[in-house]
Amino acid sequence: xxxxxxxxxxxxxxxxxxxxxxxxxxxxxxxxxxxxxxxxxxxxxxxxxxxxxxxxxxxxxxxxxxxxxxxxxxxxxxxxxxxxxxxxxxxxxxxxxxxxxxxxxxxxxxxxxxxxxxxxxxxxxxxxxxxxxxxxxxxxxxxxxxxxxxxxxxxxxxxxxxxxxx
Numbered sequence: 001x002x003x004x005x006x007x008x009x010x011x012x013x014x015x016x017x018x019x020x021x022x023x024x025x026x027x028x029x030x031x032x033x034x035x036x037x038x039x040x041x042x043x044x045x046x047x048x049x050x051x052x053x054x055x056x057x058x059x060x061x062x063x064x065x066x067x068x069x070x071x072x073x074x075x076x077x078x079x080x081x082x083x084x085x086x087x088x089x090x091x092x093x094x095x096x097x098x099x100x101x102x103x104x105x106x107x108x109x110x111x112x113x114x115x116x117x118x119x120x121x122x123x124x125x126x127x128x129x130x131x132x133x134x135x136x137x138x139x140x141x142x143x144x145x146x147x148x149x150x151x152x153x154x155x156x157x158x159x160x161x162x163x164x165x166x
Contacts, residue, residue, distance in 0.1 A: 001019045003070055004020060008031055034067065043142075044145055048133075049141070055111065080096075098119070099119050103116060104117050
């Protein structure tokens with residue numbers, strides 16, 4: 001059975017309706033998504049490389065984990081679920097901190113993504129050799145210095161390739 005998400009209006013208010021993720025993308029329906037950045041004691045951020053089979057942004061470097069907030073779920077619960085599913089990382093509510101939210105709308109092919117994104121951080125030491133990557137979602141992971149990410153963003157991602165970019 002396909003995952004259901006809560007449908008929101010353009011102000012982020014719950015409509016009382018649920019829909020499949022696929023239909024949200026087809027119809028451009030607003031819903032919640034979450035992202036987490038796991039940071040270690042060296043100020044490095046754990047990034048994942050999206051699988052080559054992903055419909056959107058295949059083979060691109062991405063946040064540590066993220067995804068849609070399922071119907072009836074809170075953002076922090078989605079973070080805990082996504083980290084476990086995608087990477088095999090166990091997090092608790094006390095491990096994560098909400099840092100902000102933004103509205104995101106974009107179109108990629110025939111998919112229209114209208115999201116209310118919630119962003120979180122988690123400070124945690126992770127041994128990447130012990131991770132259990134969900135092959136359909138993630139092809140590899142790596143630690144990258146926080147300052148390097150900031151520099152790439154400030155430089156408008158200049159020099160980033162599919163193999164090296166974030």
